[in-house]
Amino acid sequence: MSETILIADDHPLFRQALALAVANAAPLARVIEAGTLNAAARAAAEADDLRLITLDLKMPGAIGYSGIALLHAEKPDVPILVVSSAEGALAADEARAFGAVGFLRKDADLSQIEDAMRAALNGTSAHGTSADPVDQVRREVAGLTPTQLKVLLCVLDGKLNKQIAFDLGMSEATVKAHMTAIMRKLDVQNRTQAALVARSLGLDLTN
Template sequence: MSLPKILVADDHPLFRAAVLHALRDVVDVQATLEAASVSALTAAVDEHPDVELVLLDLAMPGARGFSSLVWLRGERPDLPVLVISSNDHPRVIRRAQQFGAAGFIPKSAPVDAIRTAVQAVMEGGTSFPPITAERSERDAQLAARLAQLTPQQFRVLLAVADGLLNKQIAYEFGLAENTVKVHVTAILKKLECHSRTQAAVLVKALEPEGDFDPAA
């Protein structure tokens, strides 16, 4: 049986080091990878398809709330993701669960709690602190809408939400401008949006305290 490869995505070097130290006491690993930004995360996932667990900080450079989690779930639905966040508000934990996380670790958690959570998820289970927030039907609808997008379409959606024009998106991703137009048209159709502005509102709802009107 091959040893697992684990990716720790967090922009704080000391926290990454602490997590990696905790992991070594829990499970034998083939390799531990690190990423300090969303661009480094996407590159690592592309370069290492054999990664078996991601520990994901929600507030890395390039992230928009839960956008990295949603992207990972679309890119690798088989890959369990443990969210790490300093924001452990009950609704944030519930939203992480609804957007597909396998677990949630508050950054204030002791090392033993990190070890327990990692072990539970590596064994195929889940690990969340007690959640008092109710499940949100709006988040369920948002997750269902976004799940229709391909990983590339989701990347284009984030660029649209950043206000980039089609030609800028084409340059950013190395695509033909007409290809970007096709992606944008498909995105708006799948999300049932009539404009780029409406699509950007959905992305805004991925922020930890974000919300959206599914009828908008």
């Protein structure tokens, strides 16, 4: 069975290193690369046989953990392995909360990355759910559609509906409809509250 692995990282040399790891962990896999979050989202949407995504959090177009949420929304059944230089003791937990199956720092040994890839491909790095209210809200954010997440990220960037409509190529009425759905899913009353919820969960975290 054919399989594709997406490597999403804005550093060409590190993409080469990850491609080497893929060659050892899954020799028959086809590798596709993306240097921006938008390119990664397009590649994920177009790949029918996608089996694994490796993702750097610090990519052009990404805000905090939004890359995980967006790619998870595009392909909810495809495991996402974060390989990033993001700092912070909670980074791994936050990454998993938004849909990643694992987190490795970029200074990890190549053998560790290969083992993590094999585990993700075998489905052995799945994580359980939590009853914590904050984790529940994270899951709700992670459950937004790709377009809803793009709209929410534009709101976090301080853009008005007219600007969002222009950037995303849709009508203002469609933007308003997406905002209504977002607020309903996040159980908030207005766009400011929606932005505050997303911000509190690290979606606009600068790493």
